[in-house]
Amino acid sequence: MSDYNAVLARNPEQAPTPIGPYSQTVAFSHYNNLSAQLPIDPATGEIVSGGVTEQAKQVLANLRAVVEGIDHVMDDVVRLSVFVTDIADVDAVDSVVATAFTDHLPTRTTVAVAALPLGAAVQMDALISCGEGTIPNAPQAGDLVKVVGNTANAPQSPASSQTVAFSHYNNISTQLPLDPATGAVVAGGVAEQTRQCLANVKAVLQGIDVPFDDIVRITIFLTDLADLDVVDEVYTTFFPDSAIARAVGYLPARTVVEASALPSGALVQIEAVVSHGDGTPPQEVEDRHGIVIRANNTDAAPRSPLSTQTVAFSHYNHISAQLPIDATTGDPVPGGVADQARQCLAHIQAIVESIDHSLDDVVKVNLFLADLADIPAVDEVYSTFFPGGVPARRTVGVSTLPGGALIQVDAVVANAEGTPPAV
Known part of the structure; x- marks a missing residue:
């Protein structure tokens, strides 16, 4: 039996099949990271008919299917992120979300973006508590x-x-x-x-x-x-x-x-x-x-005077958003979206490896694209970095990215060794 937490990726049968190289939920230590859910009918793989209310109901049904498929309940959700393509739809979405939680209200992020995959009007992802933890064969602090x-x-x-x-x-x-x-x-x-x-x-x-x-x-x-x-x-x-x-x-x-x-x-x-x-x-x-925050930067990825490349605390590392910039020159890399995606992911790999981790430790990736039509090209590159499709994922379309980039990527990484108390 291992004494270390393990990355646990799952795709419950009752949830929609992922539409890309990602897992529906990736648990590590005391949290489950859920991929963004679209209003897809699991039986057909198509967006449900109707307006934003019908789509929001399907999104929540899909979230519930993932959550219950890993033996959890919706009241285990601690954070819910809601993305819409029309800010006027927020009230309709909120009325649907209000029916999902009975014990407590999770924290929320609500934002309108330029586009969502498959032309959806709404998308949601969630972070849920994992009271049993992920040490193999050893439930930990199940009553947190x-x-x-x-x-x-x-x-x-x-x-x-x-x-x-x-x-x-x-x-x-x-x-x-x-x-x-x-x-x-x-x-x-x-x-x-x-x-x-x-x-x-x-x-x-x-x-x-x-x-x-x-x-x-x-x-x-x-x-x-x-x-x-x-x-x-x-x-x-x-x-x-x-x-x-x-x-x-x-x-x-x-x-x-x-x-x-x-x-x-x-x-x-x-x-x-x-x-x-x-x-x-x-x-x-x-x-x-006394658990400490550990911040780290490497010259193998672009540095910023306003952020740290990776900040670890307890069993997670948080990676700053990476743009397709040459770390040596600070200039945008030449080429199209495939070249830019490769550069962003190479930066994440360099940051992760600089703290003695590997891409196998990545539990969640957030992709921001200037054109969602680029998803197939991005996925082709993405699959070379994550061949097992393990990380959970969120993809949104935005009108503009810093520096006119076509793609931006950030990530959350498992930190099996944790961060020790200050000596």
Whole structure:
């Protein structure tokens, strides 16, 4: 019997057959990473007929099929990500989602994007708790509990919880630039909105006694990438936050995504994943306190002054989004989408190998494409990096990527050895 957690990829029979080289769910340690679900009828492999309500029902049915196919329940979902192609459809989707959860509301990200695979109007993926863990033949801490938190100092939503902790991670609902007192978008432009988003994230963390520098991953959704310089100017006033983090120059892993629209007409929204060193009961104190964040960069992949290439905490590594840039020159690689996909994935491989891991440890990949018609070309390259199709996957179409790239890729990686307590 192994003493180490194992990557466990599964494709439940009752769920739709994956439409690409990926697995429907990949579990590692205390989390299951689910692939994005489309409104596909599992019997026909086709998008269901009807409008966004019918599609949202099918998406949730497919999520449920995956979840129940691995002996879990929908109330094990800790984070739900919802992608639509028309922001006006969010209310209809929310009314369907509201029927899926009875015990607690997961954290949420909702964003409109330029396109979804197969021309779908809605797509959802999820992160679910894995109380039994994935040590072969050795269930671990099967009675771990979820801890749900909300504070009046940040905007509250009837559709989601602000934070849901499980084991050694907190998952934070994506924060919009809403004034908590009024529920309205703050006055001003993208700088003021960015400041409010980050202030809301900070308020959520203060509500659960977690320091801001415990953030291991940030995703920024912008309606106009031309605003990124302004966003970054505000961003640097929040990160690093503490004197210790400033001394070591700690910055979370980061992904920037252009949205076609955001809820409440916002210009920006920010999602955070947070380390949770004290764990959730019944983890013993000696097993949970003092686990360290490990940040790492390698010259084999492009560096950024605003993010770390990989940030490990406990049993996961979080990889910053990779663009098709030559790490030596900083220039875009020549060629088409296949060449660009190869470069992005080569960067991820270089980062993963720089921390003594391999691509077999990757549990989730997020693909952002400027043209979804490029999926077959990307998959041909992708399959050479992931021949077993193990990682779970999300694919969305966006209007623009940084630097005019055709593709951007980020990833989550299993970290079997974990990160030890500080000595």
